[in-house]
Amino acid sequence: MEAFKIALDKLQFQKDLISWFAEEKRDLPWRRTSDPYQIWISEIMLQQTRVDTVIPYYKRFVEKFPTLRDLAEADEEILLKQWEGLGYYSRARNLQAGVKEVAEKYDGIVPASRKEISSLKGVGPYTAGAVLSIAYGIPEHAVDGNVMRVLSRILLIEEDIAKPKTRKIFEEAVTELISHEDPSSFNQGLMELGALICTPTSPKCLLCPVREHCAAFHEGKQHELPTKTKAKKNKAVQYAMLAILYGKSVLMEKRPSTGLLANMWQFPMIELTEEVLPLEIEEQLSENFQGVVSNAEKITSFKHVFSHLTWNVDGYIAKGQNLNVPSHMKWVTAEELELLPISGPVQKMKAVLKQRGDV
DNA sequence: AATACGGGGAC
DNA sequence: GTCCCAGTATT
Missing domain, CATH: 1.10.340.30 (Hypothetical protein; domain 2)
Incomplete structure (x- = not known):
């Protein structure tokens, strides 16, 4: 038994x-x-x-x-x-x-x-x-x-x-x-x-x-138990996180329904797979949104550690015009932003924006 | 059997 | 920094 x-x-x-x-x-x-x-x-x-x-x-x-x-x-x-x-x-x-x-x-x-x-x-x-x-x-x-x-x-x-x-x-x-x-x-x-x-x-x-x-x-073994092996690797990823402003609204995107932070909202992000100069950010953005993104300025930089993953985030603020907004994104006012569920790293970015008076 | 999945507190 | 926490789903 x-x-x-x-x-x-x-x-x-x-x-x-x-x-x-x-x-x-x-x-x-x-x-x-x-x-x-x-x-x-x-x-x-x-x-x-x-x-x-x-x-x-x-x-x-x-x-x-x-x-x-x-x-x-x-x-x-x-x-x-x-x-x-x-x-x-x-x-x-x-x-x-x-x-x-x-x-x-x-x-x-x-x-x-x-x-x-x-x-x-x-x-x-x-x-x-x-x-x-x-x-x-x-x-x-x-x-x-x-x-x-x-x-x-x-x-x-x-x-x-x-x-x-x-x-x-x-x-x-x-x-x-x-x-x-x-x-x-x-x-x-x-x-x-x-x-x-x-x-x-x-x-x-x-x-x-x-x-x-x-x-x-x-037997005096209480400090030796339990036996527990542990091995985990932590990968690091680079992102640009963009607060794109238009009038009194900011662009937000909803994450996919599966995987990390599923269904949570975030400022649009671009993975920086290679060395990307700050100057290239605007071009990438304008291309991604088929519109005009200008005045990109880096306002913060931070690291956020998850269990198996580390995000190294550069936070930018920029102006957007005539953007073709995909269905998983939307413009929100400061009041609406308060209602969206956001994760730790996004909260960090949001805090910087509020302190600056941008939202 | 391994890995993904958050965030915070203790050491 | 590392480890751990009133674990589960997915592969």
Whole structure:
């Protein structure tokens, strides 16, 4: 059955963990609701994102879209604006797609089986288990980075947690260990322990409620676990970002619906594949838009680092006339600009323009 | 199994 | 600078 033996006193472990959680858990906004829809929102936002970052977003989001149907009917532009700055924007699109399916196919009730909830867009193995256990009290595993770190130490599991295959080992372990009395507190307790006590570096073992159950602590190996390999390359790309002004409007373009920053708005950009002198920018622009772009002036220059990509951006301001504007672009006023969802680098450019008084 | 997908905080 | 975070979708 299990890939290894559980050597600890399961019932005592459950009790120690759940008691500690009841006593020490943080007062977080999504812990004040039992609405599966709102808990779902929190779990999506918390994917690869810190609790402190999520809190203000979560509050605004549930205020803006209090019910599942509110979100199902929301305009995507409004939705993305709410998500602006949180990152991983496909989460927002997938969440709405999932919510729409629940509204139509499940009469607005978030399904309570792993099979059904896992079929929803953006709901993977972790999120499925989290919503099932927290919202419905169903004893399902919810294995995230915290849980793998905590259990790798407690059970002395030395498999590389960077490998996709390894997650299954921890899912089996949780399935074996989970409390059927209080699955919600058990799963949340494991994660809370990882966040507050069993941290990546310098775990606070002397404060740990389950250190007597911890194999790594007994062998002094808590600092060596979890095993995690990591290798990633970061490419760099050069762009010219153009604020093209005409009267009181500025030209904006919508990014494609897939890939990086999908559906987000930005100032038109040109990739500088080769050495391009500032003088050539105007020519390129005029050509791209089959119109007149003049007075190009570099006003800023910055670097923006993504996970696997770095943008080196030169920001220009220019005047546009008689431009042939493609369908994915539009002229917007300063007021309209405030409504468009934009990503980090575009916010940097926008800030420079506002400071200069150009928009 | 690898890679793409954001942004911010900790060290 | 590097690593990590209440991961998932795509290839």
